[in-house]
Amino acid sequence: MQIHVQNLHKSFGELNVLRGIDLEVPKGNVVAIIGPSGSGKTTFLRCLNALEMPNQGLFEFSDGFSLDFSKYPKKNEILKLRRKSGMVFQSYNLFPHKTALENVMEGPVIVQKLNKEEVRARAVSLLEKVGLGEKMDLYPHQLSGGQQQRVGIARALAIEPELMLFDEPTSALDPELVGEVLSVMKELAREGQTMVVVTHELKFAEDVADHVMFIDGGVVVEQGPPKEILKAPKEARTKQFLDRVLNPS
Amino acid sequence: MDWELFWSSIGPMVEGGIKNTIPLTLLSFTFGLILALLTALARLSGNKVFSGIARVYVSAIRGTPLLVQLFIVFFGLPDLGVTLDPFPSAVIAFSLNVGAYASEIVRASILSVPKGQWEAGYTIGMTYPQTLRRIILPQATRVSIPPLSNSFISLVKDTSLASQILVVELFRKSQEIAARTYDFLQLYITAAILYWIVCFILSLVQGRIEKKLDRYVAK
Numbered sequence: 001m002q003i004h005v006q007n008l009h010k011s012f013g014e015l016n017v018l019r020g021i022d023l024e025v026p027k028g029n030v031v032a033i034i035g036p037s038g039s040g041k042t043t044f045l046r047c048l049n050a051l052e053m054p055n056q057g058l059f060e061f062s063d064g065f066s067l068d069f070s071k072y073p074k075k076n077e078i079l080k081l082r083r084k085s086g087m088v089f090q091s092y093n094l095f096p097h098k099t100a101l102e103n104v105m106e107g108p109v110i111v112q113k114l115n116k117e118e119v120r121a122r123a124v125s126l127l128e129k130v131g132l133g134e135k136m137d138l139y140p141h142q143l144s145g146g147q148q149q150r151v152g153i154a155r156a157l158a159i160e161p162e163l164m165l166f167d168e169p170t171s172a173l174d175p176e177l178v179g180e181v182l183s184v185m186k187e188l189a190r191e192g193q194t195m196v197v198v199t200h201e202l203k204f205a206e207d208v209a210d211h212v213m214f215i216d217g218g219v220v221v222e223q224g225p226p227k228e229i230l231k232a233p234k235e236a237r238t239k240q241f242l243d244r245v246l247n248p249s
Numbered sequence: 250m251d252w253e254l255f256w257s258s259i260g261p262m263v264e265g266g267i268k269n270t271i272p273l274t275l276l277s278f279t280f281g282l283i284l285a286l287l288t289a290l291a292r293l294s295g296n297k298v299f300s301g302i303a304r305v306y307v308s309a310i311r312g313t314p315l316l317v318q319l320f321i322v323f324f325g326l327p328d329l330g331v332t333l334d335p336f337p338s339a340v341i342a343f344s345l346n347v348g349a350y351a352s353e354i355v356r357a358s359i360l361s362v363p364k365g366q367w368e369a370g371y372t373i374g375m376t377y378p379q380t381l382r383r384i385i386l387p388q389a390t391r392v393s394i395p396p397l398s399n400s401f402i403s404l405v406k407d408t409s410l411a412s413q414i415l416v417v418e419l420f421r422k423s424q425e426i427a428a429r430t431y432d433f434l435q436l437y438i439t440a441a442i443l444y445w446i447v448c449f450i451l452s453l454v455q456g457r458i459e460k461k462l463d464r465y466v467a468k
Contacts, residue, residue: 079374095369106373107373140465141466155373
């Protein structure tokens, strides 16, 4: 088990966004989280990286590291948690004042204080892996959305995270650019990268995920293998959601 | 136009500029920027004590005349046993003044950087100071150059107030010569033109810095 999350709660003031969510991700597995907008799925993902601070919940990692959010965690515990996971954002959030290569090198050089030349070599190979070997000296604004997102993936991978988190990574992209990002993600999954993906791409979830969670109203309504959840859901809410996604008009 | 007076007066004025006006400006602006950054960070920290101190400081400086601040430091502090020379007194007063005004500029430019940039820094494992220094401030700098240039240019001209606390800078030199020759109009216009030249050069420098920092921005 790469990560085990128990009873995660998060509220914003009076609003209870997450009401007791459990998650188990075995090493090398891909978990897809689906759900309507406002269901709490993005908040849940952001809690996994402490970008939102859970009010309650226990995280346990395979190496014995654990974090209990029922009391406010210490700064170095949060840093340790963040170094275990890489985050890919919906809106890429690349550093606009740094080239693609510098974006990827930033984490290992500044945070992990690794040797710059070695990091450079690894960053170049990561960018080649996401198909951007030719573009590494360009600034983000000189890249298309799909290319920026692939740099975002390479940047997250550069810190060699145990867990990769994807927050609707293709939602901001023009339709014809979605494929290039999904194929990079498929490749990662094939290589055995542990991943949690919040997505609207049901086809991707079906093809790639080992496990699908349907979240609504801050709780897990239904979960299981993709074939079961996406093709033969038991819960009415899941059926309704899938119906709306598949037949939008 | 009395050319003989012009040639004999311009030397001392330029000397006052080089020996006092320019060092006073540079030192005050440097210290002022450091103060401004600390004040802005205190305001943004969410810590009630730090943020309260910062608010009172900004309010007090912005709410009182610069000339009065200069007089308090130079003529007032000796009553408390703190007697400073004119130049260091001026540096202190101007630094405090720049710090308060520029802190609002720095604060606004930090806030202008999207929240996602902080988050991106945090997710690759950076601490708050690392994210601030490597990710946020470089982007905030670009936004802050035009308003900070305004402050800098204002400061160049404001240093003429230091003549009132016996700093022998550009304007005081012109006053001293005028007191001997009574050629007020010519001497003060000469001083004005010298300030104008310095400020004109500074606005050229500003343009070059802006151009350089704009290289990573989509047009």
